[in-house]
Amino acid sequence: MNELVIRPAIMDEIPAIVAMLADDPLGAQRETLEDLSPYYAAFERLDQDPNQHQAVAVREGRVVGTLQLTIIPGLSRRGSTRSVIEGVRVHADERGSGLGTRLIEWAIAESRRQGCQLVQLTSDVTRTDARRFYERLGFEPSHIGFKLAL
Template sequence: MTLTVDGTPIELRRATAADLPALVGLLADDPLGATRESADGDLSPYRRAFALLDADPAHLLVTAVDGDALVGTLQLTFLPGLARRGALRGQIEAVRVAAGARGHGLGAAMIGWAVEEARRRGCGLVQLTTDKSRADAHRFYEELGFVASHEGMKLQLAGSS
């Protein structure tokens, strides 16, 4: 699929294992990601996670590519549930746009694609998570029509990061 962003065609495609170094670089390239991700060359935990994501049709890990440069990514997961009359939900996570590609509409175009893909697959709603400290991200998602409707909570398990 091709997105046109600021007059530039950007290819949006399913991620491949070859994309992992660039994907990890995107995840690590912000203040929060720098504390959680490891772009030091050991990709083994990311390879395991990628293999699980790639094998499960309920998960889409997509990349945005401008020429040879990977400039964006997001994960879209389809979650069945009984709540809301059995609604299928689209869950958007790990949205990242490369620093040099920010401010031109790529993030909005990727989110727009994800919302349409969720609609196409029969989802009744789309939800996403964003860290409380990301005020700019909150404004961005609100501008796209998302509403802060729930409070999320996490429990860190021993041995995980």
């Protein structure tokens, strides 16, 4: 397997990241490749916030995976800092290769480096394979999540 590098994303990689976000049944309903301007604006906000980490996995100069890691200082849990993993995607050509595990391991290591005491994530209830994947990596289904569209 050719060398894989996990590093911060750059603006030029937005089209590849959005394509991966859109490449599943849920993402196809939420994302669009027709107008990338909202994604560029969001990336600028992320890039200016030291608690936001949009990471990409790159192999042979090609973006093959991505995730967003958010660091959240807090008062609960005795003033613990936690991280939240979002938007984990692996390019269709790389699924089953262990890349998802490498991305999550990177996020956990970065969370430790940032002084986090807890790593959390959510996964849509329809993504049963993702739930099994996260449980295999040691995550426990401990909460019920709620969302309110604005």
